[in-house]
Amino acid sequence: MTVKQLSLPELVEACGDLGIRNVGLWREPVQAYGLEATAKLVRDAGLTVTTLCRGGFLTALGPKERDAALADNRRAVEEAAVLGTDTLVLVSGGLPTGSRDLHGARERIADALGELGPYAESHGVRLAIEPLHPMFASDRCVVSTLAQALDLAERFPAQQVGVTVDTYHIWWDDTAPAQIARAGAGGRIHTFQLADWTTPLPEGVLNGRGQIGDGAIDMREWRGYVEAAGYTGPIEVELFNDGLWSRDGREVLQETARRFLTHAM
């Protein structure tokens, strides 16, 4: 998503040129290019797919919408399996229109995970609940903290449900380091993502994630927490940023790799 201006073949070629061996993919470009074709493309290039983004949006009130969401999440699990990744990232969903019941929405997510968890496990895929920054609580994700995400995940086996640790969403939270330790102790850190916090936020606040090193977050500090918790998996850089998207994708990928080495290693 950081370089969504690149087609999948361009992305794979650019990763090869830069020595990047792992890549996180989003469902939309994969579906557009073709699931089997994408799987072959990355496999032939020797690339490993770290995660598939994203399932989720599990807070619907109506049974028809709920069934549709569950069906879509089962498809996402199947897509992850075909791509060879063991992790499907979940953005849980916001409040239904007119609802003010955060607790009820979170419980509906738990209900859905009870159905999706075993289905994912049977495909060798783990669900990774991503707490999103509290500024997304009403319209995108009612799971706002790592503690909330773990409260949900721990109702299920770790090989079914864990969490996504993303610096952008949790950097402000002084309880997050302890929650990372909790997640690590339970084997529930299913992926670790980096993005920096920059201001002013753009209208709608979705596409303002900062390039590594441009903002307020100490990447090494958070990498330290995650590694101290036993995480040894890949580290993803996921930037939603209109400025980066308007530039040459290969240049942005190279810059991002350089920033990663400078600020996170």
Place this chain on the structure above:
Amino acid sequence: MTVKQLSLPELVEACGDLGIRNVGLWREPVQAYGLEATAKLVRDAGLTVTTLCRGGFLTALGPKERDAALADNRRAVEEAAVLGTDTLVLVSGGLPTGSRDLHGARERIADALGELGPYAESHGVRLAIEPLHPMFASDRCVVSTLAQALDLAERFPAQQVGVTVDTYHIWWDDTAPAQIARAGAGGRIHTFQLADWTTPLPEGVLNGRGQIGDGAIDMREWRGYVEAAGYTGPIEVELFNDGLWSRDGREVLQETARRFLTHAM
């Protein structure tokens, strides 16, 4: 601030017409109209000033900036005393330019409170730390949760330092109800403010606070938590909203009073 388009005399007159007996004031319009003149205006109208907004911005690294901030906060305390309010709201300040040290910034706030608390108490004024929504953590307020605010406040006597409970900033936080109980048990709920959460957020996210009833927050629920914690003081409605500011101020004040009765009582 909800109707900052009204002059202070217009505000006082409109409050009288609507039967509103309590008003929270901001320093800038008070200073512009004159401190003594404002005190006389509200006193003659029989209005009580609930709080003065705002002191704070206590995170500076340099000794010169720190001294200037402390001096400004002492002036704010004096202004509160002249206006006859016992509560000065504090917005603690963001990260200094280039800093990524949230913990250090929070400790500098504690240092400053150690100097300001006794000064405030000697003027009959209590400082009310306002946790701001985590989306303001880098540029406005490194205190993002009620728990963090109470961790700071509890280092000092309650008659010196407490907290501001504002629905807009804490509504997403499932630990906030327990923190409200903690604050109430310690006599530290120094004011209670309402604003609703509406999306999409505007660029810069400062002036998007929703009119009561327009958004995702259950006002009665939060009023219930605060009252169960023993709070019996006034309830303020504080909206930063470009749309409301562009309308007739008396009409907005009337609408706000009506919305308060419909959604919070």
